[in-house]
Amino acid sequence: MTDERPVVTDLTDVYRSLAALVGGLTEDDGWRPTALPGWSVRDLLVHLLGDAQRALVAFGTPAPGPADRDAVTYWAGFAPSAPDPARRNRQIRVIRSLAVAHPWEALTETFAETTASVIVLANRGDPAGLLGTQGHTLTTDDLISTLVVEAAVHHLDLLTGLDRPGPPAGALRVVRETLDGLLGRPQPLGWDDTTYALTGTGRRPLTDEETRRLGDDASRFPLFA
Template sequence: MTLLHDVYAALSGTVQQLGDEEQWVVTGCTGWTVRDLVWHLHADAVRGLVAAHTPARRPADCDAVAYWRSWGSDPRADDRTRRLTRVEAGLHEFSVLRERYLEAAAAASRAVSALPDDEVVATQGHAIRAADLASTLAVEATLHHGDLVAHLEGSPAGPTASGLAEVRHVVEALLPAVLPGWSDERVALVGTGRAAPTPEEREALGDARLPVFS
């Protein structure tokens, strides 16, 4: 739960500093500008807030790693979501997008962090322990924090070290492979398709399929 608090606090600090002049800058998410990504981040914070108040009333059927296994398995649905995000983001002034994200992120962080680790909640068709829910939220926020600052000027602060370490844990578990000598940031970028592996990295990965999720 400390992980989620720290990751959300760092990302919110970066979003708080964004203004109209940055809203059209491209991000590390293909086809999305800063304003589109902020709206997507808002949606994921709302996911966490809703999950925190939705008891599953059944045993957990996935954990912090298994949650990602089916991600990206429906390219048409993913493409539709990307298009809808752009449309929805276009309905609001950037200041509104920013404030809605900051409000939802703060509420989600408080709500999820207040749950007992072993409480099972419902999210996106899954039943998942609260501690594992916190990991999924932290992993997505960490990756998108990197996406958000990828092309911004002024060297804004990137994702937290603890968030990148959690992404590494998930990526290596999904591969499955341990990648000694790789930085946490490199594991996150290559493992989620944000960077192509070098020939040496490809050799180290062996037959592993990439990305493990995007």
């Protein structure tokens, strides 16, 4: 077997970290709120499981190309300036119905098994191979990068009210690089990677001083949500 590519290592670390986090929670913990208003831990875990299942499908869905998204521009479709409230409401209703239908232990075990499979296929994939997902075409490694970002940000969401470790440093670095790409420059405020992840995705509001220092770029926050 070849050595893991850095982006696959980041995916491996963040998925294993997430699996350990939810695997250490109880049935009651599954009903705790997260940083996403109205979303419980169960709801968010079902969403993350769906993302991992989508990845499995994508790895089996080669696309003719050319790529129309990369690891940064993929997130343009998730900008707050282009919301689809009806679609989001439908998604939340489906997620909640699935969240209550599965025993907690089965849900956490399925998540661990599914993400482990994603890691195996991610490592086997051609880094420059083209894959289709959500109506777009990305290279394998760009798709993997988006999975890392999604997992790292939602790992932070799950920590509300819990004394548990945060996402791995490598995964947060990928989030930072993605946010810098969307911003068009490295963020100038000296935020650590966790603060930048929370602020860049709308989990933490800008302070008045940060708004002043960002200038025109302040109106672009959150960069995606």
